[in-house]
Amino acid sequence: MKIVVLLISFLVFQSFFSQDLAPYNEDFEFEVMDDDEVIPKNDSIHALIIDAGNSVKNIEISLKNNPQLREVKLMTSSQEVLDVLGRVKFDSLFFLVIENYIGTTLNLPIIKSLEFLQIHATELKSFDISKSLLSRLEILEIDAAYLVSWKSETSYPALSLIDLDAPRLTVFPILNMPKINEFSYSCSFKELPKNLCTYKELEMISFENYCPVKVDKCFVSMIEKGEYSNLTVYDKKDGKILMDINSKDK
Numbered sequence: 749m750k751i752v753v754l755l756i757s758f759l760v761f762q763s764f765f766s767q768d769l770a771p772y773n774e775d776f777e778f779e780v781m782d783d784d785e786v787i788p789k790n791d792s793i794h795a796l797i798i799d800a801g802n803s804v805k806n807i808e809i810s811l812k813n814n815p816q817l818r819e820v821k822l823m824t825s826s827q828e829v830l831d832v833l834g835r836v837k838f839d840s841l842f843f844l845v846i847e848n849y850i851g852t853t854l855n856l857p858i859i860k861s862l863e864f865l866q867i868h869a870t871e872l873k874s875f876d877i878s879k880s881l882l883s884r885l886e887i888l889e890i891d892a893a894y895l896v897s898w899k900s901e902t903s904y905p906a907l908s909l910i911d912l913d914a915p916r917l918t919v920f921p922i923l924n925m926p927k928i929n930e931f932s933y934s935c936s937f938k939e940l941p942k943n944l945c946t947y948k949e950l951e952m953i954s955f956e957n958y959c960p961v962k963v964d965k966c967f968v969s970m971i972e973k974g975e976y977s978n979l980t981v982y983d984k985k986d987g988k989i990l991m992d993i994n995s996k997d998k
Contacts, residue, residue, distance in 0.1 A: 771795035771819050772845050772866070778819075781810060789813045795843075800824035800850070804832060811836045819843035826850050834858055852894075856880040863887070863906075873897065886927075890914060908949075915958055915985055936985070937961060945970065953977040953995075958985045968993055 771778045778795035779787050781802050787793075787810035796817055798807055807829060811817070818840055822829060825846060833844075834857025842863045846854075849869035855876045856865075862882055866889040867875075874897040875890070882901070887909045895914040903924040910925075912933040920933075920941040928947050932954035938961065944950070945966040952975050961981055971977045977995040982988065 769797055771797065771821055772843055772864070773819055776819055781807070786810050787813060791816055793817070795819035795821065797821045798823065798825065798829070800826070800829075804828050808832045808835065811838075815839065817841055819845070821845040822847065822849075824848045824850060827854065830854070831857060856882075860884070865889070867892065870894075875899070877901070888912075918959075931955075934958075940964075940967065951975050951977075953979070955979045957981045958987070959983070960990060963991065963993075972996055 769780050776795040777793045779793050780797045783801035786806045841861050844865050846867045852871050853874040858881050860881045863884050864887045868891045872892040873894050876899040878899040884906050886906050889911040891913045896916050898921050900921045907925040908927045909930040914935050917935045918938050923942045929949045930952040934956040936958040971979050971993050974995045979993045981991040983990055
């Protein structure tokens with residue numbers, strides 16, 4: 749029995765490990781940077797996975813060797829590594845995945861081509877994309893349990909999906925996202941995001957708000973007509989439910 753348990757544990761570990769070492773886009777040819785390795789120019793790869801064991805110098809050389817990259821996945825990275833991305837100035841870097849970010853602040857450099865941004869950070873408190881020029885950004889996913897400050901531009905014309913898990917965050921900084929179709933969050937907003945009732949394409953909504961908040965009647969109607977949608981308002985995190993509205997299909 750002990751051998752069976754150990755085998756199962758090993759397989760589970762291998763499954764998680766292999767997922768980490770695979771790009772978000774499974775159909776992309778990719779390389780994984782080993783410690784102290786430089787990736788030479790290779791036009792066939794479109795994704796690069798970078799671990800913290802690599803020196804910043806080697807990371808910068810590898811990225812400059814491969815300007816054709818469409819995806820970069822950073823494992824246990826820091827602000828210093830992100831700054832390298834800004835210096836390389838990619839034309840076709842569409843996907844950026846930041847796993848297990850180290851640090852309490854994250855300032856994203858200018859990456860004009862970016863369409864997909866995913867961040868997981870257990871210590872992050874301050875996040876700034878206000879100068880990143882993300883006019884092409886379509887999908888934004890943030891998982892940051894301690895995030896309290898988020899600076900951004902007020903308008904994102906291409907943004908269609910937001911998945912935000914930041915239970916300490918009290919302010920949503922984006923005022924205009926006309927293409928938004930899916931929006932989910934778990935936060936402590938003092939007021940709901942602006943202009944929700946004007947978003948004609950917004951159909952899938954899942955909001956969990958961990959403090960009392962005013963809800964307009966027009967938004968209640970949007971949720972009820974939405975697809976698998978809900979708005980649940982709590983008096984505090986893990987507190988009692990003050991309001992629970994669900995779409996008619998739930």
